[in-house]
Amino acid sequence: MAKNGNGSTTENVSITIKTSILFFLDQYCERKELTKSQGAQTAIKRFLASEMADDPMFWQELYSKADEEGKLDKL
16 A cells, blocks of 8 residues: 555555446546546446445435534535
């Protein structure tokens, strides 16, 4: 693991991606002016958020935390 310029900890990984998917990742990254790494991180974050949103416990914890902080009305 290493720290990047903004103080976040990062880790290098090696993955295999189908060339057809990589083609679309390259296009997306070019349009958004991102590196492949940044584009892949965005995709993974969105995937994980989608998966977590399907879990009722996620929402229960979110609402419980918001209610404890008095922010339930702002969700």
